[in-house]
Amino acid sequence: MVLSASVGLLWWWGHYTLHVQPCEALVGQRLEVTAVVTDYPQEGDGYSRLEVRITEGAPQEKAVLYLYTGELPELSPGDIIQAEIKITSALVRSGERSRTYTAQNQNLLGYIQGDVAVTGRSDRAWLYFPKVLCQRVKTLCSEIFPADTAPFMTALLTGDTESLENDGGHYTAMRLSGVLHIVAVSGMHLFILTAVCQAVLGKSRWASLLCIAVIVLFTLMAGCRPSIVRAAVMQTMLLLAPVFGRENDSPTSLSAALLVLLLLNPAAVAGVGLQLSFACVAGLLFFVPRLTAWCQAHLPMKNRLIRTAANSLACTVGATAFSLPLSAWYFGTVPLFSPLANLLTFWAVEICFAAGYILCVIGAVLPGLAVLLGWVLSWLVRWCLLVFDSIAAIPFACLYTTDNRAALWLLWAYGLIIVWYILKRRGTTVRLGIPASLCVIGLCVVLLTGDVSLWQSGGILTVLDVGQGESVALTDGTAAVLIDCGGSGLNNAGDVAADYLLSQGQSRVDILILTHLHEDHTNGVEELLYRMTVNYLIYPADAEDGDETLEDILAMAESQGTQTVALSMACTAQVGGMTLTMYLPQAGSDENERGIVVLAEVGGGSALIMGDAGEDAELTLLAQGAVPDVDVLVVGHHGSKTASSPLFLRAAQAETAIISVGYNSYNLPAEEILERLTSYCPVVLRTDEEGNITIAMTEETENG
Numbered sequence: 086m087v088l089s090a091s092v093g094l095l096w097w098w099g100h101y102t103l104h105v106q107p108c109e110a111l112v113g114q115r116l117e118v119t120a121v122v123t124d125y126p127q128e129g130d131g132y133s134r135l136e137v138r139i140t141e142g143a144p145q146e147k148a149v150l151y152l153y154t155g156e157l158p159e160l161s162p163g164d165i166i167q168a169e170i171k172i173t174s175a176l177v178r179s180g181e182r183s184r185t186y187t188a189q190n191q192n193l194l195g196y197i198q199g200d201v202a203v204t205g206r207s208d209r210a211w212l213y214f215p216k217v218l219c220q221r222v223k224t225l226c227s228e229i230f231p232a233d234t235a236p237f238m239t240a241l242l243t244g245d246t247e248s249l250e251n252d253g254g255h256y257t258a259m260r261l262s263g264v265l266h267i268v269a270v271s272g273m274h275l276f277i278l279t280a281v282c283q284a285v286l287g288k289s290r291w292a293s294l295l296c297i298a299v300i301v302l303f304t305l306m307a308g309c310r311p312s313i314v315r316a317a318v319m320q321t322m323l324l325l326a327p328v329f330g331r332e333n334d335s336p337t338s339l340s341a342a343l344l345v346l347l348l349l350n351p352a353a354v355a356g357v358g359l360q361l362s363f364a365c366v367a368g369l370l371f372f373v374p375r376l377t378a379w380c381q382a383h384l385p386m387k388n389r390l391i392r393t394a395a396n397s398l399a400c401t402v403g404a405t406a407f408s409l410p411l412s413a414w415y416f417g418t419v420p421l422f423s424p425l426a427n428l429l430t431f432w433a434v435e436i437c438f439a440a441g442y443i444l445c446v447i448g449a450v451l452p453g454l455a456v457l458l459g460w461v462l463s464w465l466v467r468w469c470l471l472v473f474d475s476i477a478a479i480p481f482a483c484l485y486t487t488d489n490r491a492a493l494w495l496l497w498a499y500g501l502i503i504v505w506y507i508l509k510r511r512g513t514t515v516r517l518g519i520p521a522s523l524c525v526i527g528l529c530v531v532l533l534t535g536d537v538s539l540w541q542s543g544g545i546l547t548v549l550d551v552g553q554g555e556s557v558a559l560t561d562g563t564a565a566v567l568i569d570c571g572g573s574g575l576n577n578a579g580d581v582a583a584d585y586l587l588s589q590g591q592s593r594v595d596i597l598i599l600t601h602l603h604e605d606h607t608n609g610v611e612e613l614l615y616r617m618t619v620n621y622l623i624y625p626a627d628a629e630d631g632d633e634t635l636e637d638i639l640a641m642a643e644s645q646g647t648q649t650v651a652l653s654m655a656c657t658a659q660v661g662g663m664t665l666t667m668y669l670p671q672a673g674s675d676e677n678e679r680g681i682v683v684l685a686e687v688g689g690g691s692a693l694i695m696g697d698a699g700e701d702a703e704l705t706l707l708a709q710g711a712v713p714d715v716d717v718l719v720v721g722h723h724g725s726k727t728a729s730s731p732l733f734l735r736a737a738q739a740e741t742a743i744i745s746v747g748y749n750s751y752n753l754p755a756e757e758i759l760e761r762l763t764s765y766c767p768v769v770l771r772t773d774e775e776g777n778i779t780i781a782m783t784e785e786t787e788n789g
Contacts, residue, residue, distance in 0.1 A: 097351040105352070107144040108192045111172040115198060118142035120150075121207045122164040124308075125220050126157050127247060132573075133157045139193065140165075143172070148193035153750050158203055162217060163210025167202045170195035173748075196750060215305035219243050222306070225445045228452065229459035234466040237268075241434070242441050244270035244307045250577075254615035255470050257580060258477035260416075263423025266404070267434050270307040271362055272316035275300055277438050279320060293324040300324075311346055311359035315366070318342035335370050339363065357415050364407040372403035394428060401427040413495055417584060419484040421528075422476045430469045437465055481532050485588030487777075494531045498524040544663065544688030544782040548719060549585060550772040551578040552747030554605035557694050557719055558585060559687050564661025565591040568598045568683055568694050569606040570613050573747055579612025585777065586617065593618040595660050597647075598667065600696025601680030602628045602635055610634075611641045619647045625669065626651035629676050652681060663687045668711050670702035677722060678702045684711070690782035693737060695721030695728065703733035712736045717780055720744045720762065724754020724771075734765035741780060742766040746773050 120137035127134045133152040139145055150170060160166070173194045226239040236248040237255065246268050250256040259265050266273075279296050286292035304317040319338040326333040343363065346353045353359050376399035386392045401424045413419050420426075440462050448455030476482055484491035501520035508515050544561040554572025558565065565586055572578040586594065597619050599607055613619065622642050624635070642649050658665045666684040677697040685692045691713070695702075698721045706712050718739035721728035723746045742762045744754050754771065762769045770778050 093347070093351070096347075100351045104144075104146060105192050108146060108172070111143060111193075113172065115169055115171050116142050117167065117169050118195075119165065119167050119204070120148065122160050122162055122166060123147070123213065124162055124216050126160055135160070135197075136191070137166070143170075143193065146193050147191045148195055149191050150195045150197050152197040152201070155200065157201055160201075160203065161220075162213030163207045164203055165205045165207055167204055168200070169198045171198055215302055218302075219245075219306040221449075222442075222445050225448045225455075226441070229444055229448045229455045230466075231460065231463050234463040234470075237466050237470060238437065238441050240268035241438055242445070244268065244310070244313070254612065255473060257577075257612065257616060258470075258473040260418065261420060261477035261483045262426040262473050263405075263420025263483075264426045264430065264473060266365070267430075269312060269358070270310065271312040272319065272366065273435075274438060275303065275313070275316045275320045277435055278303060278442075279324070281439050281442075290328050293328055296324055297321050311353055311356055312362035314346055315339075315342040315359070315362050318345055319366075335366075339366055339370070357411075360411055361408050364411055365404040368406040368408060369400065369403040372406050373399050376402060393432070397428050397431055398424055401431075410495065410499065413486045413492070417486045417588075419486065419491060419495060420482065421484065422479065422482055426472060426476050429472045433465050433469050437462060437469070480592070483587075484531065485584050487585060487588040490531045491588070494527045497527045544690070545589075545779060546685070546687060546690075546692050546717060546782055547585065547777055547779045548743045548745050548772055549578070549581050550574065550747075550776045550778075551581050551609070551745070553723065553749040553753075554578055554608070554747065555600075555696070555719075555723070555745040556582050556609065557745075558582060559663060559685055559692075560586070560589055560591055561662045561687055564595045564663060565589075565593065566596045566598070566660055566663060566665065566685070567594050567613070568685075569600055569696065570597065570609040571604060571606040572609065573605065573749075577612045578609025579614075579616060580609070582609065582613055583616035593620065596621045596623060596658065596665070598665075598681060598683060599624040599628075599638075600682070600694070600698075601625060601676055603676065603697065604634060606696065607634050607638065610638050614638075614641045614645045614647060619645070621648050621650060623650045623652050623667070623681070625679060625681055626653040627679065666711075668706060668709070670698065670705040675699070675701070677727075682706060682711075684713070684715070688782035690716040690780070692717035692719065692780075692782070693739070694719040697722040697728075699725070699727040700730045700733070703728070703730055707733060707736055714738045716740050716782070718742045718766065720754075720758075722753075723749070724758050724762075725751070726755040726758055729758050729761060731761060731765070734761065737765075739766050741768040741770065743778050743780075744769070744771045746771055748773070 118139055119141035120139045122135065122137055124136040133156070135150045135152070135157060137148050137150060139148050150168070173196065222243055223239050223245065226242060227235050229235075230238050233252075236252040240246045240249040246256060249268065256265075259267065278299060282296045282299055283292060286295055300317050300320055304313050307313045319335070319342055322338040322341065323333045325331075346359060377396070380386060380395040380399065384391055384395055386395065405423060409419065440458075444455050444459055444462065447458065484494070486492040486495065501523055505515055505517065505520045544559065547558045547560075549556040549558060551570075551572025552574030554574075555569045556572065556578050557568040559568070560566075567582055567586075570578050570582050572581070574581065594613070594617055597610070597613070599610070599622070602624065610622075619642070622638075628635070639649060652667060652669065655666070655668050658667070664686040668682040668684070669679070670682060671679055677699055678701045680696045680698060680702075682696060682698050682702065683694040685694065693712070693715045695718070703712075703721070712733065715737050716739065718734075718737050718741070720742050724744040742765075744762075746753055759769065772778060
């Protein structure tokens with residue numbers, strides 16, 4: 086064991102020295118590079134994302150490049166490009182995204198400065214055929230299936246969830262109902278693919294080799310993610326075992342898959358996908374045989390319906406047993422109805438996956454017939470989406486571990502199961518119903534009790550970590566207010582806000598205030614409206630809709646029954662025990678200077694939330710006498726040097742200043758503003774360093 090650990094550490098050190106360290110030395114530098122495009126560009130909210138392999142101008146490593154201004158030319162895998170980029174190494178902290186890239190052996194993170202020039206095609210462009218084929222499958226999905234089911238089918242067949250994430254909340258519903266593994270390409274997909282191939286080709290040795298070729302092609306199409314590589318290695322060993330007259334041993338296959346992944350990239354062990362994938366399979370190997378044996382001893386397994394339900398439940402419990410703690414740790418969610426969702430839809434998903442690829446083959450030859458058959462298959466997809474949406478809408482369908490009670494319940498449940506298992510191994514007879522009942526009792530306690538801290542403190546202010554953007558939550562135990570809901574984080578700002586509020590026992594937002602309509606303050610609103618009941622939405626009456634978001638927001642608000650208020654003058658609102666004073670400085674023509682500024686009195690404390698207001702708005706507020714002493718200042722414009730003037734900071738006399746900021750190309754927060762804030766405010770906090778920042782609003786407000 087010591088020898089194995091030593092070899093592993095030596096291998097990791099060598100990989101780090103050869104591949105990562107040279108990239109670390111380039112952090113912050115601007116370089117002119119030549120690179121080969123390795124995948125099709127992806128378009129996000131206000132940015133483009135491009136995967137490449139650097140060939141000149143920087144270490145020859147896989148890299149991810151982001152473009153925030155301008156547009157990329159039409160690119161396809163194998164194109165050679167030249168561009169100036171600013172380097173940020175994948176190991177420099179920028180949230181979960183950095184760890185994800187490093188785990189995928191993408192050791193360079195760059196931000197494109199200026200234009201991208203296409204200079205030719207690589208001599209090895211043919212190597213990217215799987216990516217071209219994957220893109221063709223995505224195109225066929227959009228052509229064959231109706232608009233409401235195409236995003237799900239695209240995600241199911243290729244693992245690309247981008248369109249699903251933007252599809253009316255279905256992605257969120259899948260997350261809350263605990264079935265996201267369906268679109269995380271893994272062993273299920275390869276098992277179905279192999280079964281279809283064997284049904285067509287038979288089970289001869291040559292058929293097994295052809296199946297392996299299909300598995301390799303599909304793995305390359307899906308991007309060689311750890312979950313699919315793990316499944317590919319295990320499925321390949323399963324197919325090869327009879328070819329060489331051997332028996333397949335699942336634990337050995339699982340270990341071999343891990344060895345392959347770590348040989349290619351030792352940092353892959355830090356990847357969430359790898360950890361979840363191996364935890365799922367370990368749970369299946371450990372629990373499914375035991376659960377199946379129990380079912381055979383206690384249930385009428387000759388009944389096909391009961392047998393199918395029992396096997397599905399056994400697989401769900403097995404896959405969840407070891408992966409649930411990891412999921413709760415990384416994503417902060419504990420879906421309570423995952424077994425039910427899997428039971429109702431897993432059979433349909435298997436049919437959709439197999440039939441989906443058959444329809445893609447038909448669509449390449451007979452598009453009319455494929456469209457007709459796709460319309461029929463879509464009713465099965467709609468059944469799945471209906472189940473996901475319905476389960477996600479159940480109150481307390483999901484627990485959130487940001488609520489300490491939920492985390493404690495999870496520890497309680499696993500502790501009981503471990504104690505029961507130990508006692509059973511020692512020969513002590515303890516009925517399974519006892520720990521199960523205690524788990525249910527603990528869950529009821531969590532669901533029926535409120536967050537005592539809210540009542541004790543009188544109120545809480547939380548500046549949420551939404552990346553480059555802003556979202557501020559105010560709660561007092563009886564009501565909830567959200568100011569802005571936008572950002573550039575990995576998770577949609579609406580999901581971040583909804584997860585936080587639901588974890589605090591808040592099932593609705595009484596008032597949502599949009600200080601102005603810039604995307605980094607609003608691009609999570611539609612998701613929030615889908616996730617939670619919002620009573621009132623307030624926005625500036627004369628705000629410029631430069632990002633063209635207001636029309637969609639108002640349409641979504643109307644569909645969800647949210648009342649909208651276009652604010653045209655300063656006013657005060659009483660929400661629960663909170664008093665909100667909303668100012669409209671109207672300081673010039675700049676959109677940032679015309680937004681809403683909120684003075685919130687919560688519990689025994691006060692906070693001033695500035696949005697993107699700058700010095701002109703600050704001076705206007707000072708002239709109106711609207712800047713009292715406050716306990717907390719949510720700094721204007723993410724720490725830009727156009728805001729937070731000395732005169733304003735002197736008047737506010739805030740004890741705590743909070744900057745909502747993430748990675749950005751504007752060098753925010755500005756160094757001079759950080760120095761200025763430090764001079765006037767005893768405590769200065771940043772969401773890009775602290776994550777969510779919570780303040781207990783008491784008469785002597787302290788950092789929560």
